Amino acid sequence: GDSVTQMEGPVTLSEEAFLTINCTYTATGYPSLFWYVQYPGEGLQLLLKATKADDKGSNKGFEATYRKETTSFHLEKGSVQVSDSAVYFCALRGGGANNLFFGTGTRLTVIP
Amino acid sequence: GAVVSQHPSRVICKSGTSVKIECRSLDFQATTMFWYRQFPKQSLMLMATSNEGSKATYEQGVEKDKFLINHASLTLSTLTVTSAHPEDSSFYICSAIAGGSYGYTFGSGTRLTVV
Numbered sequence: 001g002d003s004v005t006q007m008e009g010p011v012t013l014s015e016e017a018f019l020t021i022n023c024t025y026t027a028t029g030y031p032s033l034f035w036y037v038q039y040p041g042e043g044l045q046l047l048l049k050a051t052k053a054d055d056k057g058s059n060k061g062f063e064a065t066y067r068k069e070t071t072s073f074h075l076e077k078g079s080v081q082v083s084d085s086a087v088y089f090c091a092l093r094g095g096g097a098n099n100l101f102f103g104t105g106t107r108l109t110v111i112p
Numbered sequence: 113g114a115v116v117s118q119h120p121s122r123v124i125c126k127s128g129t130s131v132k133i134e135c136r137s138l139d140f141q142a143t144t145m146f147w148y149r150q151f152p153k154q155s156l157m158l159m160a161t162s163n164e165g166s167k168a169t170y171e172q173g174v175e176k177d178k179f180l181i182n183h184a185s186l187t188l189s190t191l192t193v194t195s196a197h198p199e200d201s202s203f204y205i206c207s208a209i210a211g212g213s214y215g216y217t218f219g220s221g222t223r224l225t226v227v
Contacts (some may be wrong), residue, residue: 015174041215043220046216089155099158100156100207101157104153104154
């Protein structure tokens, strides 16, 4: 079945450090891939998405590239800020499904 | 933008009682809502898919008599945890598909603690 394996946290970085959160997936067909972010006390918000191989999703300085050959969708940001502190979820939506499959989430803390 | 309002955000209840969680779609109609459950350090697990005007579809292993889902209107879906026990303590999140570019919209979640 479809699944997402996400780098476990927590991750603690200093401000302006480079961020990578790894995400790999298993799916039949051609899934769409997503990164969601959950700030403290809030619901999940879509951060970025990619719907086909080699697509790059980007938003707020974050990027992720849909790599079919490595079944990966790693999240990166060149210079994190304190305000990026949140929990990040990698997710996929299978070709024939409506629901999302989530990774375990990675808690990021950015310290000044 | 598309917003899903979920409440309560936190609830503590006694073992054996029932708890209702509501999710409302604001400014859009949600024919389908999803209910997820999240255990500490684990991913969000889909519990059921709620369709307006029809019975919910439950995932394998989810007790439909324990987790009652009602989706009586295009803007409201409810999850009732019946005869709650401490092992039901968890974080419950709803989600709806909004049209256009909004895609999946999530509620802010409900932290249920059964004592």
